[in-house]
Structures are given as structure tokens and as C-alpha cells.
Amino acid sequence: MTTWTKVDVPAELPPGWFAESYRAHEVIITAVGEDGQKIGSVSVNETVRGFALGYCQVLRHQQMQDATGRGWKQRLYEAAIAELERAIA
DSSP states (O other): OOOOEEOOOSSOOOTTOEEEEOSTTEEEEEEEOTTSOEEEEEEEETTTTEEEESSOOOOGGGBOTTOOSTTHHHHHHHHHHHHHHHHHO
16 A cells, blocks of 8 residues: 655645655656646656656656756756646646
8 A cells, every 4th residue: 555645846836736755766746726626647756867747657768868967856846847737738
């Protein structure tokens, strides 16, 4: 059984959105609409340094290109949030 725990991420989430730890090294960011309903999600894996839309395992080939050097975590989360925003627009 997976335990979900709300976590802080190194990027600003849009109002009403939240992040939860899912498995080791994975965070699920959930978008919530104005009516309070979940409208989308993105999975982020810091070990792989990548993300994928939905609740899923992030695979190594989904690695973000700019996930190295200083500030890579913030860039990773910002890219994941931007991708989810595009997907639900």
C-alpha cells in the first residue's frame, strides 16, 4: 500500500494545486480546477531527473535535457508544471 504525503517542491505551484510523494523519489503534482475537481497530474522523478504526464513511473528516456548543474531541481519542477499547464489548457 502506498502512503501519500503532501510535500513542498522547489517551484511555485498554481493556486489550488498540490504535490504529494508517491514512491521513493517520485512526486505527483495534481492540478485542481476552480470547482475543486482534479483535472490532471504530472509525475516527477528526481532520480531519473525527468517527468511524465499522469500517475506513472517516469522512465529514464523521459529525462529532462537541462537537468544538470545548479538549480536543476527547480528547472525540472518548473518544466513539469509548465507541461501540465499546457496539457490542461
